[in-house]
Amino acid sequence: MEQDGVTDSPTDPMTEALLAVRDRRDRDAFARLFDHFAPRLKAMLLGSGLRDGSAEDIVQDVMLAVWHKAGQFDPHRAQAASWIYRIARNRKIDLARRKPLPLPETIEEPPDLEPDAEQILALRQEAALLREALTNLSSEQRTTIQKAFVEDLPYSQISQMTGLPLGTVKSRIRLGLDRLRHELRGLNR
Amino acid sequence: MTQIAYHISDDLLDAYKLGSLPHPFAVVVATHLSLCDTCRARLEAEDVLGGVMLESLEGVALSADARAQVMAALDRSAPLRPVGPSGIFPAPLMQALDGQPPRWRMLGGGIRQQVISADKEGSLRLLYIPPGKAVPEHGHGGLELTLVLQGSFSDSAGRFKRGDVETADAATDHQPVADPGQPCICLAATDATLRFRSFLPRLLQPLFRI
Ligand SMILES: [Zn+2]
Ligand SMILES: [Zn+2]
Numbered sequence: 001m002e003q004d005g006v007t008d009s010p011t012d013p014m015t016e017a018l019l020a021v022r023d024r025r026d027r028d029a030f031a032r033l034f035d036h037f038a039p040r041l042k043a044m045l046l047g048s049g050l051r052d053g054s055a056e057d058i059v060q061d062v063m064l065a066v067w068h069k070a071g072q073f074d075p076h077r078a079q080a081a082s083w084i085y086r087i088a089r090n091r092k093i094d095l096a097r098r099k100p101l102p103l104p105e106t107i108e109e110p111p112d113l114e115p116d117a118e119q120i121l122a123l124r125q126e127a128a129l130l131r132e133a134l135t136n137l138s139s140e141q142r143t144t145i146q147k148a149f150v151e152d153l154p155y156s157q158i159s160q161m162t163g164l165p166l167g168t169v170k171s172r173i174r175l176g177l178d179r180l181r182h183e184l185r186g187l188n189r
Numbered sequence: 190m191t192q193i194a195y196h197i198s199d200d201l202l203d204a205y206k207l208g209s210l211p212h213p214f215a216v217v218v219a220t221h222l223s224l225c226d227t228c229r230a231r232l233e234a235e236d237v238l239g240g241v242m243l244e245s246l247e248g249v250a251l252s253a254d255a256r257a258q259v260m261a262a263l264d265r266s267a268p269l270r271p272v273g274p275s276g277i278f279p280a281p282l283m284q285a286l287d288g289q290p291p292r293w294r295m296l297g298g299g300i301r302q303q304v305i306s307a308d309k310e311g312s313l314r315l316l317y318i319p320p321g322k323a324v325p326e327h328g329h330g331g332l333e334l335t336l337v338l339q340g341s342f343s344d345s346a347g348r349f350k351r352g353d354v355e356t357a358d359a360a361t362d363h364q365p366v367a368d369p370g371q372p373c374i375c376l377a378a379t380d381a382t383l384r385f386r387s388f389l390p391r392l393l394q395p396l397f398r399i
Pocket of ligand 1: 193195196197221225226227228229
C-alpha cells in the first residue's frame, strides 16, 4: 500500500495521473492508474461475491469508464481513489438493477477556473485524517470494517457491528467537505 | 441559486447510494442531487471513506493480458453521451423522459400531469399546478417524494421552492397549494397508490394513474 502522508503538494500521485488523463489523454498515466487500481478493484469485487471472470470484466469496464469520463473529474470534489471507487460501485449496482441507477447531472466547471490548491489539499488532508482514524483501530476492528465495506453494507451497519463511532468520523468529514463546498460555490457562481 | 431548505433524509440517501431505492425515488433523488450541493457533498463525503478503503485493500492480480486489452480498447469504444438538462428539468429527469419535453394531460381545474412511469416499483409523474390551486387532498399508502422544479407550493409542513423535496409517508395528511406567481411544476414519486379523499379524484384515479 502506498503511503500518502500529506506533503507540500496538494495533489496525491494518483489524482495527478488522473488529471494527466483528463487534460492530455496521457496513456502512460492511464497505465499507472490501471496498475494501481485494477487489482484493488478486483479485490473489492471478489469480496462482494462476484466470481473471478465477472470481477475482471467489471474491472475492465470501470477502467475504460475512467478513460472516457475523465473529463468529468473535478479534483476539488474528489481524489482519484474516491472517484474511481464510485464508478465501480455504480457499475456493480447497475448489474443488479432493472434500470441503471439515475445519476446526478455533471457539474460543469468554468474552463478558465484556476485549480484551488488549498481546497485540493484540504480534501487530501480529510482523507489522511480518515486513514489515520482507521489505522488507530485494532487490526480486528479494521478487518471487520473492511469486510463490511467489500460486502456493501451501509456504514450505519458497519458502525453497529463494530460499536465504533464511525458516525463521528463521517460527520467530521462531512462538515469539512460542506465547508469546502460553500467556499467553492462562492468561487464558482 | 436559491437556498434549498428541504433535503433528502440520510436513510433515503443511503438507500440511493447502495442502489436499493426503487427507480421512481432514485430519479427524484438524482434530480435533487443535480440541484443541491449540500446533499451532493454529503454523498461525496462518504466516497472519501470508499476511496480510503479501496486504497487499503490487498490487490488481486488480473490475468496477464488484462491491461493490454483495456489499452487497446481505449480508442475503439465510443462513450454514449447521456441526455443533458433542458430548461427547468435537470439531466436525470430528462433521461427519465427519454429526452422529450413533457406531454401534459389535463386533470381539470387547470392541473396537468404526465405519468413518466407506473409499475410495481411505484409511480413517477410530473405535476403542473396553477397558482392558488391545490393538489387534491390525499393520504399516503406509502412513501411520497415531491420535488419542486418551478414556482412553489405550501402546506402544513412548510413552503417548498425549486430544489426542495417534501417527504411524506403514511402518517402525513397534507394539502399542497401552489403559491401565487408562477405555476408550480413538481416531480412526484410514490410507491403506493395515493388514497384521495374527495369523490371525484377517486373516480379519476384509475383513468389518470395518479
Ligand atoms: Zn439537498
Ligand atoms: Zn402527498
